[in-house]
Amino acid sequence: MTLRRLIRPVSFFLFLLFSTTSIGQEKQKFSGPIEIGNYSGIAKYQYFVSENDTILDGAFEMQKSNLGDLLTNADETFSFTGQFKNNHANGLWNFDFGEFKSDSLTEVIGFQYKINISGLQEKAKGNLKMGKPDGLWHYSRNQIKNSELLETLFESSIEFDNGIPQKSFKIKNTEGTVVGRFLRDGLAHDEWTFYSEKQLGNTESWFFTNGELQKISTVTNEQSDEIKLSKVNNASKTIINFDSRYIKLISLTDNGAQKILANASEIPNLLAENAEYYKKLDTILSSLGEAAFLPEFKVKVAYYPLDSLERKNLHAISESYKRSDSISTSFLTDTQLNILKLSDEEANYYYAVIDSISKQYLHPIKEILKLNDDNILEYVDRNFLVQHVLPNGFPSKEINIILSEGVSKSFSDSTAKSFTFSEKSLSGILQMTKYAESSLNSIEKVLEPKLAKERRQQEFIAIEEQMISQIKNLNGVIDSVDSKFPKELISALEQIKSVANKNLSKYSNMQNLEEKLDFGQHLTNCFTHLEQLEKEILTHPTKNQEIVEHYQDQVWNPFMANLMTEEIKKRITGAYRKVLEPYLINEVNTNLDCTNAATLLDLYKATHERMLTLRDEDTHKLERKLKREQDPKMVLELMNINPTVKKEQ
Amino acid sequence: MRNSKQIVWVLFLMLVCICKQTIAQNEDYEVLPKESKYKHAKTKLWVNTYGKIRISKRLYWDAQTHFRFEETENTPFLGQVGQLYNRHALGYIYSKKVNFSLGGVLRLNFNTDPLSEDRNLVPEWRIWHQYQFAMPVYSATIYHRIRIEHRWTQGFEDNSEYIFRNRWRYLFRAKIPLNSHKLEPKTLYVAPETELIMQSGKAVVGSVMEDLRLTATLGYILTPRLTVAAGGLYSMGQDLKNAGEFKQTFTLRAHLYYSPDFRRVKNKLPAIHLND
Numbered sequence: 001m002t003l004r005r006l007i008r009p010v011s012f013f014l015f016l017l018f019s020t021t022s023i024g025q026e027k028q029k030f031s032g033p034i035e036i037g038n039y040s041g042i043a044k045y046q047y048f049v050s051e052n053d054t055i056l057d058g059a060f061e062m063q064k065s066n067l068g069d070l071l072t073n074a075d076e077t078f079s080f081t082g083q084f085k086n087n088h089a090n091g092l093w094n095f096d097f098g099e100f101k102s103d104s105l106t107e108v109i110g111f112q113y114k115i116n117i118s119g120l121q122e123k124a125k126g127n128l129k130m131g132k133p134d135g136l137w138h139y140s141r142n143q144i145k146n147s148e149l150l151e152t153l154f155e156s157s158i159e160f161d162n163g164i165p166q167k168s169f170k171i172k173n174t175e176g177t178v179v180g181r182f183l184r185d186g187l188a189h190d191e192w193t194f195y196s197e198k199q200l201g202n203t204e205s206w207f208f209t210n211g212e213l214q215k216i217s218t219v220t221n222e223q224s225d226e227i228k229l230s231k232v233n234n235a236s237k238t239i240i241n242f243d244s245r246y247i248k249l250i251s252l253t254d255n256g257a258q259k260i261l262a263n264a265s266e267i268p269n270l271l272a273e274n275a276e277y278y279k280k281l282d283t284i285l286s287s288l289g290e291a292a293f294l295p296e297f298k299v300k301v302a303y304y305p306l307d308s309l310e311r312k313n314l315h316a317i318s319e320s321y322k323r324s325d326s327i328s329t330s331f332l333t334d335t336q337l338n339i340l341k342l343s344d345e346e347a348n349y350y351y352a353v354i355d356s357i358s359k360q361y362l363h364p365i366k367e368i369l370k371l372n373d374d375n376i377l378e379y380v381d382r383n384f385l386v387q388h389v390l391p392n393g394f395p396s397k398e399i400n401i402i403l404s405e406g407v408s409k410s411f412s413d414s415t416a417k418s419f420t421f422s423e424k425s426l427s428g429i430l431q432m433t434k435y436a437e438s439s440l441n442s443i444e445k446v447l448e449p450k451l452a453k454e455r456r457q458q459e460f461i462a463i464e465e466q467m468i469s470q471i472k473n474l475n476g477v478i479d480s481v482d483s484k485f486p487k488e489l490i491s492a493l494e495q496i497k498s499v500a501n502k503n504l505s506k507y508s509n510m511q512n513l514e515e516k517l518d519f520g521q522h523l524t525n526c527f528t529h530l531e532q533l534e535k536e537i538l539t540h541p542t543k544n545q546e547i548v549e550h551y552q553d554q555v556w557n558p559f560m561a562n563l564m565t566e567e568i569k570k571r572i573t574g575a576y577r578k579v580l581e582p583y584l585i586n587e588v589n590t591n592l593d594c595t596n597a598a599t600l601l602d603l604y605k606a607t608h609e610r611m612l613t614l615r616d617e618d619t620h621k622l623e624r625k626l627k628r629e630q631d632p633k634m635v636l637e638l639m640n641i642n643p644t645v646k647k648e649q
Numbered sequence: 650m651r652n653s654k655q656i657v658w659v660l661f662l663m664l665v666c667i668c669k670q671t672i673a674q675n676e677d678y679e680v681l682p683k684e685s686k687y688k689h690a691k692t693k694l695w696v697n698t699y700g701k702i703r704i705s706k707r708l709y710w711d712a713q714t715h716f717r718f719e720e721t722e723n724t725p726f727l728g729q730v731g732q733l734y735n736r737h738a739l740g741y742i743y744s745k746k747v748n749f750s751l752g753g754v755l756r757l758n759f760n761t762d763p764l765s766e767d768r769n770l771v772p773e774w775r776i777w778h779q780y781q782f783a784m785p786v787y788s789a790t791i792y793h794r795i796r797i798e799h800r801w802t803q804g805f806e807d808n809s810e811y812i813f814r815n816r817w818r819y820l821f822r823a824k825i826p827l828n829s830h831k832l833e834p835k836t837l838y839v840a841p842e843t844e845l846i847m848q849s850g851k852a853v854v855g856s857v858m859e860d861l862r863l864t865a866t867l868g869y870i871l872t873p874r875l876t877v878a879a880g881g882l883y884s885m886g887q888d889l890k891n892a893g894e895f896k897q898t899f900t901l902r903a904h905l906y907y908s909p910d911f912r913r914v915k916n917k918l919p920a921i922h923l924n925d
Contacts, residue, residue, distance in 0.1 A: 556745060
């Protein structure tokens with residue numbers, strides 16, 4: 001009975017529970033720490049999951065401020081609030097950035113602590129429509145001192161319609177203010193003027209008609225200057241953004257503009273500054289959802305699209321240029337060639353040819369490729385382009401080199417006839433590039449063997465210089481030894497010296513240059529080892545003394561009531577003195593040559609090191625085994641001395 | 650248990666003997682001469698071994714065996730065996746410069762009087778403790794040794810009673826290295842020493858200076874654990890029976906000092922650091 005009575009309310013409750021969770025799955029809330037680019041802080045937002053993607057939808061807020069940081073050093077704060085709709089920023093958005101310091105003086109007002117801050121504050125506020133600015137956007141950057149506005153460093157107000165700037169705009173920084181207006185499609189129109197704040201009366205005006213720049217005029221210290229831009233009527237037009245690329249383009253295509261732009265850069269500078277602030281917001285919005293938050297100031301320019309042949313030519317020019325540049329750079333910076341050209345006339349001649357090719361051919365080509373990389377090529381007439389990079393026309397295939405006063409020689413590659421470059425187009429440039437490459441290849445064929453020979457000679461000189469200095473050292477050591485030095489060690493030093501001298505005379509009697517060079521290289525290695533071995537022999541008595549001292553322990557003598565030093569592990573030191581040391585010295589005296597110098601050197605070092613470590617190890621068994629051992633190889637094995645050096649080939 | 654009972658019994662017996670002897674001596678006494686009399690100096694030869702065997706960080710076993718010879722009518726110095734001497738103790742190393750010992754002595758005394766018809770050999774017992782202090786002075790080292798002995802002796806006569814005496818000994822010794830700036834292996838050193846031995850006890854009447862020993866020794870340190878030395882000793886002291894008579898001896902002495910250490914290496918390290 002009671003169970004039945006319960007069924008209804010329980011099932012109703014379950015229904016309620018189920019229905020709320022199913023609604024909850026559609027839209028969820030997040031609250032916690034997140035990271036967007038360089039910003040990490042605490043966020044609260046609404047979202048739903050669609051096909052495993054998090055889609056932001058609803059209110060969004062994220063902020064960071066840290067009182068502890070502010071009081072100890074400085075705090076970087078930010079706060080973003082707004083709305084998302086289906087992953088697009090949509091609705092009213094507020095951005096705040098701050099870099100603040102505090103004087104740490106507090107004041108209690110009512111129930112709150114008040115603390116003054118100083119630093120920089122940035123604010124942006126406006127409406128977004130599906131990720132694009134819509135309506136009036138206001139951006140400002142302020143200097144704050146003691147919680148009061150000290151100065152506005154930057155300010156911009158731009159009105160948008162679905163991402164396209166409208167009507168008029170105003171951008172201001174500490175230098176001055178620029179105002180201008182747009183057509184409905186965002187194209188610059190009429191006069192855009194900059195009014196200087198620092199020099200009253202100074203202005204800079206850019207005049208546009210339907211996005212096309214007509215003239216630029218400036219007034220600087222009551223002196224006016226004006227430049228009209230040349231008209232290009234027969235070309236088709238396209239619309240691009242007013243950005244650094246546009247500035248590059250107008251200074252490239254118009255010499256007058258280039259001149260005046262040197263003084264009239266305030267408008268582009270302010271636009272660029274504004275674009276940078278917009279970019280900052282775009283980065284934040286784009287990493288959250290989909291957005292295109294850009295100022296999108298539009299201008300109209302002449303348009304010369306690249307056809308497929310031109311693109312192919314450009315690619316070929318680029319490839320050929322890379323090869324040519326690598327050849328010319330490697331020769332021009334080759335130290336060998338730079339020295340050789342001083343004494344060798346032919347080398348000097350080819351060096352000059354390469355230098356000429358680099359200047360006359362490769363530099364202009366590089367300029368064209370740079371313009372292509374900047375995406376400007378499409379807006380420049382190709383004829384104009386060639387004219388621009390080659391103001392004196394195409395270089396001559398015959399390169400004339402003045403060797404000395406009145407003596408000149410001209411270079412012309414054998415393939416000259418198969419290249420024609422007179423057409424002012426990319427295909428003409430390609431022909432020129434190919435000719436440069438072909439010429440450089442021919443020169444390389446002549447110069448490379450010449451340099452190889454020279455290099456080998458230099459190598460001989462270097463090796464022999466090294467060998468001579470090494471042999472001097474090797475021979476000199478024995479003279480520096482005083483008369484008390486142990487005789488067997490003196491004879492070891494003499495043996496090292498004699499091995500070195502024998503090998504040196506073998507080297508000097510060799511005829512085959514290739515083999516001689518190889519042997520020379522091998523000998524410098526060998527001499528290095530012999531030098532080290534000499535050092536080892538010279539320090540041998542000191543190292544022996546070190547071992548003797550190392551194997552001493554302090555013993556308390558009860559009869560004398562003092563401490564006395566006593567040799568410990570006598571079997572080990574005995575084996576070293578009676579077996580190993582004579583063996584090591586004997587090896588140098590009887591078996592030393594270039595093939596085992598490194599091994600012997602290492603054996604010396606390893607033995608010394610092992611003797612130092614054995615003192616503190618448990619050597620009971622070893623000492624017993626060493627009792628009657630006279631074979632040095634066995635002693636080395638028992639003591640676990642195995643030098644790991646590669647045998648020289 | 651049995652041992653300790655025996656010891657108690659032996660001690661009781663000794664006490665009885667001492668009492669008896671003192672009572673006996675009360676009855677007869679010697680007349681002092683008008684002037685001190687110096688007896689003819691005897692010549693002797695002592696061959697002594699001294700062992701200090703390390704048994705732990707601070708303890709060692711002190712083991713000494715001395716062979717003492719003396720002249721006969723025909724042979725000076727080593728004519729006959731005088732005493733065999735066994736001294737043992739447990740030593741405590743307080744610091745590198747200070748040590749103490751406590752132990753016992755069994756000395757076997759041979760009857761060296763050719764005319765005597767008494768027993769040929771009697772034992773002598775001692776309990777001894779010693780305090781030694783060393784002081785470095787320039788390259789030399791000087792040593793102060795206080796040795797206190799409780800001694801039970803008896804004569805050679807049959808049924809001779811034990812007499813008890815205390816001995817108070819102070820020894821001053823210097824060891825001066827000759828061929829080195831300190832006492833270390835391969836060093837020859839010279840060691841002058843003086844020891845004054847005083848005694849007390851009921852049996853001692855007047856003759857409190859038992860012995861004054863003046864010694865010169867030349868030693869050689871072979872290793873930290875082995876030293877040899879030899880020298881001459883002149884001694885004189887009051888005769889127990891008559892304080893007016895002085896005994897004299899000239900003794901040649903040879904010594905062997907050894908100090909082995911049988912501890913395992915791991916217990917030995919660090920060998921010298923006593924106080925850290």
